[in-house]
Every structure is written in structure tokens, then in C-alpha cells.
Amino acid sequence: MIKLYNYFRSSAAYRVRIALNLKSLPYEYLPVHLVKGEQRDERYRTINPQALVPTLVDERGTISQSMAIIEYLDETVPDPPLLPATPEARARVRSIAQAIACDIHPLNNLRVLKYLTGTLGASEGAKNAWYRHWIEIGLAALEEQLAADHRTGAFCHGATPTLADICLVPQLANARRYALSIDAYPTLERIESNCLALDAFARAAPDRQPDAAQ
Ligand SMILES: N[C@@H](CCC(=O)N[C@@H](CS)C(=O)NCC(=O)O)C(=O)O
Helix, strand or coil: CEEEEECCCCHHHHHHHHHHHHCCCCEEEEECCCCCCHHHCHHHHHHCCCCCCCEEEECCEEEECHHHHHHHHHHHCCCCCCCCCCHHHHHHHHHHHHHHHCCCHHHHCHHHHHHHHCCCCCCHHHHHHHHHHHHHHHHHHHHHHHHCCCCCCCCCCCCCCCHHHHHHHHHHHHHHHCCCCCCCCHHHHHHHHHHHCCHHHHCCCHHHCCCCCC
16 A cells, blocks of 8 residues: 655645546555644654655555656556657656746745745745745746647647646645735646646645644
8 A cells, every 4th residue: 555645735735646646546645744844753754854744655666746746656567658749749748747836845945945934034924925925926927928829728738638727736836825816827727627627636735634634
């Protein structure tokens, strides 16, 4: 049985939950309460020295980093594929996914926000402005990229969900959590609603996780 160290509000863990559901892989949900700081406990740091979730553990070993985990799942359980068949299409999907996972999400991570308000003394207002700024410029660029490309379909790439959608949906959930309007991104919103109509995405949502009430 796969074990996934998880937190309901973690968008990186949310990506992995979606991938596991798309692959119909059952897993054990091991909550790590990020706001209480459990990711920094010695016990968890022996599993993931980066003190971040998610971490996946299976019979082959322990893997950190959501993108590495998802590509691992895709290679070990190829059906349904989360990356398209041709190199150019795979590059497109990875470029959308990485625009989120590398350029938007890390700037808004809990430890970054805590550093802003703690070590650098930024106000709550300044922290929220920072959060919104990086999401807004990232999503605006993605909207432009996706709206202009004929390869965009019901999903970010064509008619089936890929790694790009797996990254997009949690990022939009984060945006909403900080009361950001996503009306300015109609293509992203349309793709999100197609994703959320699928059970694999819907079941992975933060409010449906076992630690959501804690
Ligand atoms: N690049 C990593 C990012 C992981 C990450 O930043 N996880 C966040 C939750 S979304 C976390 O554990 N934050 C804890 C903290 O900031 O202390 C991945 O994709 O797995």
C-alpha cells in the first residue's frame, strides 16, 4: 500500500492526490499538520529532510517532490498517461506545469510567508500583497499562453487531463483561498471546471481530506 505524507491545504500534495486518483491507486493518508509545524519534527525530517509535504513511500522507496512523484507514478503505472505521446507535446505540458510548480507556488509557500512576516517584519497586508502579486502575474501569463494555443482543449492540453491540469487546479484553489478573483482568466476557469467534474479531481479537493476539520 502506498503511503502519502499529506496536508489537506498543501497544493503540492493536492497534485499528488489527483495523480493517484487518476491512476486509481489507493493510498494511506498520513497527515502532517503544517501550521502546527509537524513537518519540522525530527520523525518527519528523517523521512523528508526538506521538511515539506508531500512524500510518497511505497515498496520501492521514499520519494519527495510532487513533480518527481507524479512522473514516477506515470512511469510505473502508465495508464492513463499523464503526459502526452510526442516530445513537443510533453514539453508543452511540462512547461505549463513548471510555470506553476517552479515559478508561482514556491514564492507563496508557508515558510516563505513566515519568513516575510517573521524575519523581515512584513505586515499581514504586505504578505497578502506579495501572495497575490506572484499568483496574478503567473496566472495572467498562463491564461495568455493557453488561450492563444490551439492545442488547448477541454483540458490544458487536448481532451484528457495531464500533469498541467494536475498543477493548475490546486493553484487556482490557492488563489481562491486568498480571495483572488479568477474572472480575468476564463480559459483557466473553464479548464478547472472540466477537471473538477472528474471524480479523481473532486475527491482530491482539500475540503474532502481526513485532516480538513482539524
Ligand atoms: N517543490 C515541492 C514543494 C513542496 C512544498 O512546498 N510543500 C509545502 C506545502 S504546499 C510545504 O510542505 N510547506 C511547509 C512549510 O513551508 O513549512 C513539491 O512540489 O513537492
